[in-house]
Amino acid sequence: KQEVTQIPAALSVPEGENLVLNCSFTDSAIYNLQWFRQDPGKGLTSLLLIQSSQREQTSGRLNASLDKSSGRSTLYIAASQPGDSATYLCAVLSGGSNYKLTFGKGTLLTVNP
């Protein structure tokens, strides 16, 4: 059974700081890994998707890496801004033909002005 763990559970940083969020998964047989952002009481916004054959993806100030063999991914946020404050969720797609998206519990990020 796939399990996804995110560390830390919460993180508070001053504006402008670079930061790293961590995600690990137990079964390396994944199709892809996705990072999402969730604002309070809202749905999910997809930030980055990394296919299993890729090592990293970049979008603006965000960079996500994937080490499938070790079951790890990181989300790097450069020059953080107060608007980045949200919960960041990591999810892996796995499960053979009946694929499932398994989520971590998320990291609650607060960027202080």
Place this chain on the structure above:
Amino acid sequence: GAVVSQHPSWVICKSGTSVKIECRSLDFQATTMFWYRQFPKQSLMLMATSNEGSKATYEQGVEKDKFLINHASLTLSTLTVTSAHPEDSSFYICSAPTRKLGRTDTQYFGPGTRLTVL
């Protein structure tokens, strides 16, 4: 990009009533849709996989008679919470995958429906 909508965005109902939540893919067809539930400060938990033209597949521990799923068309799936009770109060989110390069899928999520059962 692909868009998935949900209706209603929030609903308050009395205990014992049934509530229907709709999930629509607005600019693409989805033969499969997924329904998730999220309790406060918890992650999303997959409840069931909705398949167009066939029965839904439910995750272990999810009562199929309690959570009725109907995937009536390639753009619409509905989740009905029957005889809702306060413990069913949660945030319900649907998603639909699109195929890119015919190989792997990007998941697009709806904005969620907040259900409160009094």
